[in-house]
Amino acid sequence: MSASVTKMVPAAVILFGAMGLGGCATKSYVREQIAPVSQRVDALEAKLNETDGTAKSALSQAQAASGQAQNNGQRLDQLNARVDGIEQRMAESQKKKPRN
Template structure:
């Protein structure tokens, strides 16, 4: 054999062996390997939807509470105005009562 063939022969054997052993995976093999991952993804999607629903419900409750707090603040402002008016009338009555009568 020539020097060129002796160098080329091992490379050719490795190339033929690699392509022959590599092969393609069958559909059933791929399905078997993907099945556990697919099941985990499905479970995570279900949990994500549940969490999303919980978050949306919590947001709705928080918005309702915010509206109620705003209403309560307005009512407190009104009551403060009424209390101020009552205090002013009371103070005026006390001032009239303290004036000496002639």
């Protein structure tokens, strides 16, 4: 080997070693960097759960109102049929009575 190559080998080893050690992150550093993001994610999850609960409650109330509206519609139909029957009987009774 030549003299210049033997001088370059230690320099290359030192350079690659410095680059390799400089890129490592410790667990505590990563935790510190992730903590704010983790807190925001936790807050968003709590808000999402709250919103989900509100949506489920609103859906339940809407379904109950829909059922009540259907029941009311059926009752109205029954009452309309009764009123129609009464009107028919009244019309028939007026036809039978002679007018003076």
